[in-house]
Amino acid sequence: MQCTGCGDLIRGTRGLHGGCGHDYCSDCITNLVDASTRDESLYPPRCCGQACPYDTLVPLLGATLRSTFDRKRIELDVSAGHRVYCPTLSCSAFLGSSENTTDDIICHECRSSVCIMCKQLSHSGENCSENAATLEVRELARNEHWQTCPACRAVIELHQGCYHMTCRCKAQFCYVCAVPWKDCECPQWDEERLMDTAQRRVRYDVGDRAQPAVFQEQVRRMANTLRQNHDCDRHRWRRQDGRARCEECQYILRDFLLVSSSFFTVYHESDEFR
Numbered sequence: 001m002q003c004t005g006c007g008d009l010i011r012g013t014r015g016l017h018g019g020c021g022h023d024y025c026s027d028c029i030t031n032l033v034d035a036s037t038r039d040e041s042l043y044p045p046r047c048c049g050q051a052c053p054y055d056t057l058v059p060l061l062g063a064t065l066r067s068t069f070d071r072k073r074i075e076l077d078v079s080a081g082h083r084v085y086c087p088t089l090s091c092s093a094f095l096g097s098s099e100n101t102t103d104d105i106i107c108h109e110c111r112s113s114v115c116i117m118c119k120q121l122s123h124s125g126e127n128c129s130e131n132a133a134t135l136e137v138r139e140l141a142r143n144e145h146w147q148t149c150p151a152c153r154a155v156i157e158l159h160q161g162c163y164h165m166t167c168r169c170k171a172q173f174c175y176v177c178a179v180p181w182k183d184c185e186c187p188q189w190d191e192e193r194l195m196d197t198a199q200r201r202v203r204y205d206v207g208d209r210a211q212p213a214v215f216q217e218q219v220r221r222m223a224n225t226l227r228q229n230h231d232c233d234r235h236r237w238r239r240q241d242g243r244a245r246c247e248e249c250q251y252i253l254r255d256f257l258l259v260s261s262s263f264f265t266v267y268h269e270s271d272e273f274r
Helices: 026-038 054-060 063-076 132-144 191-206 212-228
Strands: 015-017 023-025 083-085 094-097 164-166 172-174 237-241 256-260
Touching (some): 015 026, 015 054, 023 026, 026 054, 054 063
Antiparallel strands (some): 015 023, 083 094
């Protein structure tokens, strides 16, 4: 079999055959699982939107990574809105879920007592309140017109793409009003962002070779294509061989890029696993 991630041939049983039909070598699976422990948006490890079964991943992992993955699974399997962490800055240990309990939690690392309601240090006899650092972030978000996830309260800045937000906690909502996606009447995208994306894609395809009038006509056609073929629910990736620059991180990739056919998100070397 040939690994979908790196292109190497897989011999013997040191690989994973996904339910979507793609095959991955043990090195690519190791990188995928390791990334999922560091970036919640990549958890659970998946290909083509399908989660890789835990039992098929474990035999391909080293002991250290397996231990880390098992520990992070316990944390990330709890919905973001119910996770409790130690508020002591020098600790920040994950303490469990706030569901089905009203008692304060004692941190197993530093022995701090944590209020289950506000998730700050226990404050017997006082009302819950957000700490000063949280209030400062909220104020900055208001000034910068950033949005807040209605489910987990994470602050989100729209860099590129449409107004369909999928938070790391899996909540989907409108960036304009924070209402659950498709439950509002806000526009689906910003026209200026759409035209900027169309120009970048045409410039990537033709460079500076086209005459201005031809270039603008191609931009107009690309913009119409983006409007008609908008699909932000599922990214579809194709491999493009050759040296090119990733539009997201700006790195020059020597061998290949993975190109998304979704509306705005374009070139990135590692997103095939998302």
